[in-house]
Amino acid sequence: MPMNEKYMKEAIKQAKKAASIGEVPIGCVIVYKDKIIGRGYNRRMTDKNALSHAELNAIKKANKVLDDWRLDDCEMYVTTEPCQMCAGAIVQARVKKVYIGCMNPKAGCAGS
Numbered sequence: 560m561p562m563n564e565k566y567m568k569e570a571i572k573q574a575k576k577a578a579s580i581g582e583v584p585i586g587c588v589i590v591y592k593d594k595i596i597g598r599g600y601n602r603r604m605t606d607k608n609a610l611s612h613a614e615l616n617a618i619k620k621a622n623k624v625l626d627d628w629r630l631d632d633c634e635m636y637v638t639t640e641p642c643q644m645c646a647g648a649i650v651q652a653r654v655k656k657v658y659i660g661c662m663n664p665k666a667g668c669a670g671s
Contacts, residue, residue, distance in 0.1 A: 599613045
């Protein structure tokens with residue numbers, strides 16, 4: 560199985576976690592040197608926090624693992640095109656590459 564497919568399947572697993580708790584099913588993983596260092600899924604309603612998006616949750620975890628705010632050599636796999644807030648955070652974190660499972664014409668800000 561190609562690495563891209565392997566990591567996107569891991570992001571889908573995260574999206575399923577979100578769906579299982581009644582959240583919008585979006586999942587994300589961050590990979591560094593062929594190892595997942597951050598996982599996240601939507602938790603806005605659960606956490607009662609507008610910032611609790613899959614991408615931001617994964618970025619926080621990856622930052623802790625690397626002990627750095629920069630994710631220069633990391634790749635992100637996210638099931639749905641990031642929103643404006645998450646796209647900005649991805650740029651600010653300096654993520655090297657982002658793989659998107661599907662576009663989001665309603666709220667996506669990474670090509671739609």
